[in-house]
Structures are given as structure tokens and as C-alpha cells.
Amino acid sequence: MVIAIQFIQPARNKNGQVIATDISKIYSLPQSVQATLKTACYDCHSNNTNYPWYTNIQPVGWMMARHIKEGKEELNLSEFGSYSERRQLSKLRSIENSIKDGSMPISSYTIIHKNARLTKEEKAQIIDWAKIIRDSLANKN
């Protein structure tokens, strides 16, 4: 049984390129913020997941696939540019809130992905950055 399920591999979330609607193409991202987003957010919130070896073991891979599906529905940083401005504003606000209250990155993810555990500084950088973008968006209207 354990061996049998190993053959059922979920489809991979990996298109290998940064598309034009990616948040890094639309807004200026400080290097540090971009690095944090990549390590702590992109696995579930983009079209490019960085798969560690153990996701080849089922059912870990299945769980991960579900997380990614749900994560992308909520926020897809690869397609951020396709959201309306109103929605971008809301998403930025939610990014700030969830980083602030620690609900993201989700604990079931950080328990294994140690480098996705954010330091105080990393959190502050993301929150400040999101605020700046939000203000610039709000002023535009």
C-alpha cells in the first residue's frame, strides 16, 4: 500500500519562468523583500514551487499539492498584475495583516521549511513595503 501510492504523483506547480504579471515585474521590490517572498511565500502563492525531496513521498506530496491549490486561489503572486487595482489593494492589506498576526506563513509549512520562518526584520520589511505600494496605489485614484 505504502509503496503503491508512491506511484501517484500529483502534477507539479512549476512553469519555470517569471511571467509579466508577476508582482516583481509590476512593483519595485527591494532585494530583501523579494528574497523573503521567494523563500517564504512563492511555494504556495505563485506558479513556481520549489519542491524539496520529501514531496516525492506520498502522501506528503498530495498534501502539498492541496496547500498550493488553495494558496494560489487566495493569492497568486505570479498573476498579481492581472488583479484589478481594488483587488491588489485588498491583497496587499491581507499580506500585511497575515504577516503581522503570524497566520502566514502557515505553521504546517514552517514546521518543515525552517527558512520560511520569518525574523522580526523580515516581517517588518514586508509590511513596510506593502504599505508603500498600497499608498502609491491609493494616491493614484
Add this chain to the structure above:
Amino acid sequence: MKYFFLITAIGITIFAACNSSNNTPSKAGSDSLQTKQETPAPEAKSTTPVKDILAGYIQLKNALAGDNGNDAATAGKTMVDAFQKFDKSALTADQKKVYEDVEDDAREHAEHIGKNAGNIPHQREHFDMLSKDMYELVKTFGAGQSLYKDSCPMYNDGKGATWLSEVKEISNPYLGKKMPTCGTVKEELK
């Protein structure tokens, strides 16, 4: 053709209004007329197309003011339904654009509120963003009832937040029972 109905409806309504006050004996004779005039009357009154969405929102606002996450979740789902049932066919191109822009965002907030019965702070975060969307909708389509835009200066670490209310008295959906009367009326909408 549409105008013809509208004018007839208004005409009949006025006629009936004048009639009813002084002409009760002929009631039996005008019965058939009466039933006809009653159907178009609500349309002529032009309630807002966003009526159901707004009703869900008010329900949500009151649930949050009472610190009731379950009722808030129910109201959130009511709003999602109302968005789904909304008929866009009667809108002008401009109205449609506003509606679609707002709906895209607002529906997501309503969904989140619906899914987070056990997390009132999270519901309130989305309610804050949803309130801005609702203001936009009401500004575009009319409230169809008296409505007030209220502001709470304390929420969001002192950055403040707004909401819409059907009554003039303040009943704060962000701070709930802790500080029910915190806030002021900023604007009266019709």
C-alpha cells in the same frame, strides 16, 4: 414601450391616490384596475439594484456589532448569494464596469467572512475592506433607503475605518460590545 408602462403606472398611481381619499363607494367597480396598478408600482419606486447585497451587508454589520461571528458568517454567505444572483443585464456600460470591479473584490471578502465564523478579528479585517466596496456600490447605484457612512477612528491601530449603517445611532461593528458607541456619522447617503 417601457416609458409607456412607466407613465401609465405613475398616472394610475396618482389617479388611485386621489381617488381613494374621496371615492370609496365606487371601489367594487375599480377592483380590476386596482390589481393591475399594484404590480408595476414597486418598480416605479425604483429601489436600488444592489438592494439584496446591501441587505446582507447591513445584516453583517449588525452581527459584528454584536460580536456574533456565526451570524456574521451567515450574513457573509447571504452576500455571496446576492452577488451571484445579481442581474447585470439592466446596467449601463459604465455601471457595469464599476459593478464588476467592485464585485470581484467584495465577493471575496464576503466569502472570507463566511468561512471564518470562529475568527471575528479576521472577519472585521475583511469587513473594513468590504465597507469601502459597498460605499462605492451605493454611490453608483443609490442606497434605496436612508444610509449613513460612519467612521471609527480607533480601529486599525488608530488609522480608522468606515462602515455603512441603516440607522443614525452609532453601533460600532469593529469594536463591538467593547465600545459600541465609538464613532461618528460622516455622511448621509440616499
